[in-house]
Amino acid sequence: MVFYFTSNAAAAPYTIYMGKDKYENEDLIKHGWPEDVCFHVDKLSSAHVYLRLQPGQGMDDIPKEVLSDCAHLVKANSIQGCKLNSVTVVYTPWTNLRKSPDMDVGEVGFHRSKEVRSVRVERRAPEQLRRLERTRVERFPDLAAERLSRDRRERGRQRQELREQRREQRLETQRKREMEELRSYSSLMKAENMSSNQDGNDSDDFM
Structure with missing residues (x-):
């Protein structure tokens, strides 16, 4: 079972979710999304709470x-943290979570400490x-099917972004080619590059 919450504290709503127990935490660790940020009480046992960001958003x-x-x-x-007046909560992107075979169920570490905030x-x-x-x-x-989707x-x-980029590149290449052709044509039409009959360049040669 997974518990889902909605935070309406800001202008846009955010989805927050957490597992019922440490076994569900394992599934959340395994099938999280790159847009997720994981929260945990530092140095104490606690639930893993996840915040789902919008694509392109970061912790900042x-x-x-x-x-x-x-x-x-x-x-x-x-269990321990709820009895204390103050605790430190650490949070990090889901992509920074590290799970090794020697860890207990629900236990997790971090790949890079510099990506952990508190x-x-x-x-x-x-x-x-x-x-x-x-x-x-x-x-x-x-969770596995949701991640695949x-x-x-x-x-x-x-x-789609790649197709749009390629389309823009083709259009830009076409625009550059047209500008080069226009500059070439303009150069040919300059007065100093043109001749007239008065210059002795009459093409009709009468005796």
Whole structure:
């Protein structure tokens, strides 16, 4: 089971989701999307909370209100963290998650520490959590199939972009050729390159 939440704290809504337990966390780690950002309480056991960004967005594009929603949600779903007044929440792109065979179920590391950021949750936020809880939807998704569908759409989008780029290149090549032909024609039509009968270049030769 996966729990889905909607953050309406910013101008545009964002989807947040997390697994019910550590076994579902394994599936989320395996079948995440490149647009996902993973949140976890630092040095404590907690749920893996994922924020799905729009294509082209990065961590710098996360509104601070949405960042706060994710941080409070992951704190509230940490057995130890939920009892503490303040915790540090770390977050990183899904592509930076590292899973090795020797790790326990639900455990994850990072490929590059420089891509890991942190935010401090200093206080409880019951109203914030209630707002998110009202949006919660429980689903049993086929995560592998959803990822495959996403990848197909992305490949289609990339192919379309490539076709558009090639079309623009062809048009640009055609425009350059037409400009070169126009400059060549203009050069031929310059006054100093033209002759007249008065120059002795009469083509009709009468005796």
